[in-house]
Amino acid sequence: MAQEANKILWRRFTARMLESGLLLLAVALGVGATAAGFSLLANTQKLGTEMLSSPAYREIVVSTQTNSDDMEVPAVLKPTADNVVLTANDLQVALSVPSVKYSYVSSGTELRFLNQKVIAQMTQMGPGPGAEAAPPATRTTTETNPRQGPQGLLTADELAKKQAEADVFLTEVDQLRGSSVTPQYFDAWGLKAAVGSLFAESERQSDTTLVVLGSAAAVQIGGTSIDAKALVGKKILTWEGYAVVVGILAESGTDTIDNSFFSPYQTTASDFGEGGPPRRRAFNVQLRFAVSDPAQLEQAASSLTSLLSSAVASDQLVVSNPRAEAQKLIDRNTGIGFLILFLALATLFIASVNVSHILMSRGLRMRKGVGILMALGASKNSILQLFAREGIFLSTAGSLLGALLAWPLSQTMESALGLTESSLVFLILGVAGAWVLNLVFSVLPAVQNSQIPPADAMRAA
Amino acid sequence: MITLNKLTKEYDLVGTKVQALKEVSLTIERGEYVAVMGPSGSGKSTLMHLLGILDNATSGQYLLENYDITSLPDREQARIRNKHFGFIFQSFNLFSELSALENVMLPMGYANVPMKQRRDRAAALLEEVGLGHRMHHLPTMMSGGEQQRVAIARSLSNEPDVILADEPTGNLPSDKGEEIMQMLEGFNKRGVTIVMVTHNPDQGKRARRRLFIKDGELWRDEGTLVKGA
Ligand SMILES: Nc1ncnc2c1ncn2[C@@H]1O[C@H](COP(=O)(O)OP(=O)(O)O)[C@@H](O)[C@H]1O
Ligand SMILES: [Mg+2]
Numbered sequence: 001m002a003q004e005a006n007k008i009l010w011r012r013f014t015a016r017m018l019e020s021g022l023l024l025l026a027v028a029l030g031v032g033a034t035a036a037g038f039s040l041l042a043n044t045q046k047l048g049t050e051m052l053s054s055p056a057y058r059e060i061v062v063s064t065q066t067n068s069d070d071m072e073v074p075a076v077l078k079p080t081a082d083n084v085v086l087t088a089n090d091l092q093v094a095l096s097v098p099s100v101k102y103s104y105v106s107s108g109t110e111l112r113f114l115n116q117k118v119i120a121q122m123t124q125m126g127p128g129p130g131a132e133a134a135p136p137a138t139r140t141t142t143e144t145n146p147r148q149g150p151q152g153l154l155t156a157d158e159l160a161k162k163q164a165e166a167d168v169f170l171t172e173v174d175q176l177r178g179s180s181v182t183p184q185y186f187d188a189w190g191l192k193a194a195v196g197s198l199f200a201e202s203e204r205q206s207d208t209t210l211v212v213l214g215s216a217a218a219v220q221i222g223g224t225s226i227d228a229k230a231l232v233g234k235k236i237l238t239w240e241g242y243a244v245v246v247g248i249l250a251e252s253g254t255d256t257i258d259n260s261f262f263s264p265y266q267t268t269a270s271d272f273g274e275g276g277p278p279r280r281r282a283f284n285v286q287l288r289f290a291v292s293d294p295a296q297l298e299q300a301a302s303s304l305t306s307l308l309s310s311a312v313a314s315d316q317l318v319v320s321n322p323r324a325e326a327q328k329l330i331d332r333n334t335g336i337g338f339l340i341l342f343l344a345l346a347t348l349f350i351a352s353v354n355v356s357h358i359l360m361s362r363g364l365r366m367r368k369g370v371g372i373l374m375a376l377g378a379s380k381n382s383i384l385q386l387f388a389r390e391g392i393f394l395s396t397a398g399s400l401l402g403a404l405l406a407w408p409l410s411q412t413m414e415s416a417l418g419l420t421e422s423s424l425v426f427l428i429l430g431v432a433g434a435w436v437l438n439l440v441f442s443v444l445p446a447v448q449n450s451q452i453p454p455a456d457a458m459r460a461a
Numbered sequence: 462m463i464t465l466n467k468l469t470k471e472y473d474l475v476g477t478k479v480q481a482l483k484e485v486s487l488t489i490e491r492g493e494y495v496a497v498m499g500p501s502g503s504g505k506s507t508l509m510h511l512l513g514i515l516d517n518a519t520s521g522q523y524l525l526e527n528y529d530i531t532s533l534p535d536r537e538q539a540r541i542r543n544k545h546f547g548f549i550f551q552s553f554n555l556f557s558e559l560s561a562l563e564n565v566m567l568p569m570g571y572a573n574v575p576m577k578q579r580r581d582r583a584a585a586l587l588e589e590v591g592l593g594h595r596m597h598h599l600p601t602m603m604s605g606g607e608q609q610r611v612a613i614a615r616s617l618s619n620e621p622d623v624i625l626a627d628e629p630t631g632n633l634p635s636d637k638g639e640e641i642m643q644m645l646e647g648f649n650k651r652g653v654t655i656v657m658v659t660h661n662p663d664q665g666k667r668a669r670r671r672l673f674i675k676d677g678e679l680w681r682d683e684g685t686l687v688k689g690a
Contacts, residue, residue: 002570004556004563011558372554375515376615377543377571379536455507455516458550 002382005373009390012362020394023355027398027438030348032405034437035430037344039410041337042426043419048330054254055189057323058294060100060301062086062287062308064316086285088182088265090308097303099296100289102188105265106181107285111211114237115170119156162237169234171221178217178261186212188290191257196232196247199264209243209263211236215251216258297321333417340413348434352441355398359391359442363449370449371457384450391442399435406431462622462654463489463512468521470507470677481507483677484521489656491622494649495684496668497658504677505658506627512656513546513625514538543571547616549626553608555600561587561611562596568618586614590644606637613644617653624648626657630664642667 013020051057064086094103162168179185186198199210213221218228221236228248235242243263252258291300298321305319363370370383378386406427414422470482482504489495497505510516511523514530523531530541548554555564565583574582587596590610600608609629616624626645630638642664649655657668665671670684 001573002567003576004559004567004570007563008556008558015558368554369556371515372556373567374539375513375542375546375548376568377539377619379539381536382539382571453516455510458510458515459506 002373002378005378005382005386006389008369009386012366013390013393019358023358023394024398024401026351026354027395028401028405030344030351031399031402031431031434031438032409033344034341034348034434035402035406035427036410036413037337037341038430038433039406039422039426040413040417040419041334041341042429043414043422044330044333044337044417046423046426047419047421048326048334051326052294052323052330055290057326058290058292058297059188059322060289060291060297060304061320061322062090062289062304063285063318086287086308088285088287090285091182091287093304093307094289096307097289097300099291099293099300099303101292102184102290104182104185104188104288104290105285106179106185106288107265108177109180109263110175110177111209111236111243111261111263112175112239113171113173114159114239115172115174116156116159117172118174119159123156159237167233167235168242169231169236171236172223173221176217176221176261177259178211178263180263180265182265185262188288189252189257191252192250193247194250195229196245198247208235209238209241210246211243212247212249212262213245214249214258214260214262216255217261218245218248220259294323297323329418333419336417348437352438355391355394355438356441356445359387359394359445360448363387363445366449367452367457370452371454371459374454374457380450384446387446387449388443391444391446392439395435395439395442399431399438402434403427403431462491462526464522464524464527465511466522466524468511468518468523470504470511470516471519480677482511482518485677485679486521487672487679487682489623489654491654492649492652493654493656493670494646494668495654495656495670495672496665497656497672497674498660498662498665499674503674505674507677508674509625509627509656509658512623513548514542539571543568544619545622547619547621547624549609549612549616549624549629551628551631553600553605553612553632555608555611555615557599557601560597560599561592561603561614564600564611565615565618568615572619574619583614583618586617587611590614604637605633606640609633609637609641610644613641617648621653623654623656626655628658628660631660638664 088105091103091105094100159170163170183198183200186192191198193212194215196212198212213228213231215228218231222228222231231245232247233245235244249257249262289300289304291297301319301321305317308317308319370378373383373386374380410422410427465485465487467484467486468482469480469484472479472481485508497508499505507516511518514523514533518531521531522529525541525545530538533541555561556567559567562580562583565586566579569579569582584593584596587593590613592607592610592614595603595607600611603611609632613629616626624645629645630641633641638661645655645657646667657664659665668684670682672679673681673683
């Protein structure tokens with residue numbers, strides 16, 4: 001190989017550093033923008049598809065105006081005739097809508113556990129409940145307001161006694177977040193018990209709190225010393241009595257589910273019972289109706305609206321279709337992605353055409369040189385390779401520079417459009433694609449420059 | 462060694478055909494020293510290009526060592542140019558981006574001579590043409606005579622059988638031209654065939670054979686090796 005010929009082109013390239021630098025920059029901008037645009041579009045599509053495949057986007061959510069914003073805070077304490085709220089009993093309308101496969105209520109809750117550590121802290125800090133009038137010299141924690149259940153506050157001895165019982169389990173964990181749900185929740189989210197069982201409709205009124213643990217939550221509660229599976233059937237001591245573990249879920253792939261527990265959602269009689277303030281779980285209900293085919297969502301929404309309008313004043317009823325909302329967002333981002341990719345491709349095209357043009361004119365300026373090289377023994381093929389190397393170098397160096405630009409650019413755009421996790425693979429694919437496009441334009445002049453007969457090239461001034 | 466048989470070259474100039482060379486037939490033996498003479502535009506350079514396979518004839522036959530090379534593939538033609546011919550031009554045609562040494566190394570690159578050998582041989586050749594002390598200088602820093610000596614060293618780098626020189630002294634003052642002439646004569650004495658275009662009748666006389674070209678035709682061929690005229 002004639003390294004000397006490469007030197008000629010390289011020295012020509014570096015002798016015109018301004019022009020060459022601008023060419024590199026143009027390629028870098030085109031490639032960078034194209035890669036970022038492609039990455040944005042591809043990530044939007046990928047995350048959108050992933051998101052919509054979640055069961056959450058196969059549901060219609062129904063609530064009332066007053067509680068649609070926040071299901072934790074009761075808007076209405078006492079239902080009156082003209083101000084009726086939805087309850088879990090309203091899930092029954094699902095029976096009249098064939099497209100609805102599952103219906104459920106889910107509400108956030110938590111378990112607070114009792115163990116030696118908690119008892120020790122409590123006894124240290126002050127006397128138990130019922131002794132609230134005791135001298136305030138000792139600070140009582142307000143966070144752990146001992147509004148506790150039947151146990152009251154146990155002494156360490158009592159606790160130790162309970163611990164000795166075979167079916168009682170004390171956990172080192174202080175508390176665990178979870179949801180109280182109606183049983184079809186598990187079906188709607190495709191959750192199966194790995195050990196033990198789920199609770200069924202008939203069990204949800206039972207007196208002890210039944211608990212199904214997510215796979216990660218089970219490990220957390222069980223600690224490392226005990227096999228999580230051995231938890232099934234155990235009674236875990238909480239501030240509000242025993243929580244009986246009936247089952248442990250198979251791993252779901254969703255962190256929030258795996259780290260939660262699930263207990264039966266309590267309704268009816270006790271909700272409004274005994275003249276006292278209704279238990280708040282009966283209120284602020286968001287009813288969820290899951291369909292099997294997302295195409296049925298619209299139809300299900302309108303059926304549910306008309307059915308529930310009779311139960312609740314229609315101006316109070318809020319029926320929302322999260323999928324439609326999400327789809328709108330995805331469509332908007334897709335549109336933006338296409339626009340950016342289109343503009344970026346235009347930039348890349350202009351940059352490429354310029355590279356092509358300048359390389360062609362550099363070749364023409366070197367016509368005589370090409371003739372001399374051929375006289376000295378260069379074949380057309382070796383001339384082609386010579387110029388192609390220049391094009392490949394320009395294109396590759398520009399693309400590498402472009403990759404450096406694309407990274408922060410795509411990060412900025414993607415976070416601006418709310419794409420949380422973006423795949424680097426798309427950025428790399430984008431750079432590669434743009435590189436190939438640009439390469440075609442950069443190598444094309446080499447073909448032209450190698451097709452001159454040597455005698456013609458020699459005669460060129 | 463070289464036999465041309467009714468070699469014709471036509472150029473297509475915007476529709477009209479220009480015959481730059483008309484049915485030229487001649488034979489050049491190994492070791493000859495041939496001067497090509499004739500008025501400007503008569504076809505001398507065209508003949509040199511055809512001899513050096515820088516161009517293909519429109520019709521006729523070109524035998525090199527009895528081997529018909531009229532329509533060889535480009536790759537083969539490039540190899541023959543590289544191995545068998547050395548070119549010297551009126552305007553030197555050195556690469557201004559390369560040092561004298563690199564210019565001389567260039568043809569050896571196309572012959573795949575190993576790098577070290579390339580460098581050594583190029584240095585020796587430059588030494589031989591009296592430029593050993595200017596090997597790393599760029600052509601732009603050299604006088605015309607020096608540049609042409611670099612070009613001569615370059616033409617010899619692959620030990621060619623034939624040196625084709627198209628008005629090698631045309632751009633040089635007469636004393637420098639004389640230096641070049643003596644070098645060429647020296648190489649001829651060592652057995653290198655030389656075909657040289659010249660306008661200078663004195664230079665023509667020093668060649669043992671003279672070809673006169675007029676309007677693309679070979680109208681006189683005088684010299685020792687010519688049978689008939
Ligand atoms: N590429 C070309 N296209 C058209 N005509 C050409 C071309 N090259 C040479 N000619 C013509 O061929 C003729 C011979 O040219 P050339 O061989 O260069 O003459 P010389 O070297 O004897 O001065 C001239 O008339 C010239 O104009
Ligand atoms: Mg000429």
